[in-house]
Amino acid sequence: MKPINTLAAAVAVAALALGVGVANAKTITMNLGWATPIDSDYGVAGKKFKELVEKYTDGSVVVKLRPSGQIGGEDEAFKALQLGTVDGYFISQNNVSPHFPLFDVFQLPYIFQSTEHAYKVFMGPVGKDIKDLLESKTGVHILMFGDVSYRDLYNTQRPIEKFEDFGGLKYRVPKNEVMIETFRAFGAEPVPLAWSETPTALQTGTIDGGDNGTSVIVDMKFFEFAKHLAILEHFSGVAPMFASGRFMGKLSPELKEGVLKAAREAEEYQQEVLAADTDESRAYLEKMGMQVTYPDKTKFIEAAMKVQDEFAAKKGEEFRKYLQMIRDAAK
Ligand code: PAF
DSSP: OHHHHHHHHHHHHHHHHTTOOTGGGGOEEEEEEOSSOTTSHHHHHHHHHHHHHHHHTTTSEEEEEEOTTTTOOHHHHHHHHHHTSOSEEEOOGGGTTTTSGGGHHHHSTTOOSSHHHHHHHHTSHHHHHHHHHHHHHHSOEEEEOOOOEEEEEEESSOOOOSGGGSTTSOEEEOSOHHHHHHHHHTTOOOEEOOGGGHHHHHHHTSSSEEEEEHHHHHHTTGGGTOOEEEOOOOOEEOOOEEEOHHHHHTSOHHHHHHHHHHHHHHHHHHHHHTTTHHHHHHHHHHHTTOEEEOOOOHHHHHHHHHHHHHHHHHHOHHHHHHHHHHHHHTO
């Protein structure tokens, strides 16, 4: 027995010397990143998830929150999850499809008829299938879909009152083919740009505007530069929390159960807390001096339906199957 005790003591002394508690030697750390500030919508879910994971795993899994692109930008995040160099990341659906094209079915303009319709899709059979397919094809896990939000359109130049006003401005769009084609169908020539370059491009006038989740426009204080906000509700959807296969592979069945339970509850919490967020953010932006317009959507929807049909024609059978399921869920 003596030699073992001596060895144990030596390990404990070495661990202390390294500043690591003996219990912590077994701790699994999850670095969880996102592109926007700590108090953005992603932070609402991220902070709750951290609290619950640490509770349900008794501190065996520790979540370190890495907002504001600290562990890389959103454009690179999916690849990093596949490589296992990032453990977890919230990625807006538009930045997922370059790596898993089926995700574009959610990005189609005016695909969701209402917030309720979108929740029915993400929380129902379509959401479940897409989670499973994404995991089997890419090795990356979806821990939660999260809350549904809308992208609102801002610009530094002029109010958008009608369809004909849309063109002629330099809008930033994420590097997503559905979004690029939609902006073209609305009469503009968009500028595909990574998110990390967008705030500076807006300040320096390289771009005139773009669209973002309403709360992102608030968090980034874009109202200081762009005085015009148009509510078109052309894109809506989610920014799921993803985890790498490498991180999930480190978890015992019990720890995995704790992490998944924490994700489910953090998702419900985020959906509840942010239920009124779009309306509140729009009111806040108006208060901060933005001129808010509500253009008639008829021509935007007509143009959007053509984009939906074009992508349905070129994206293949599986894409068409989920498009039909989403359309059916609105009935
Ligand atoms: O516009 C984007 O690229 C994304 O919506 C953003 C702002 C990174 C949030 O996920």
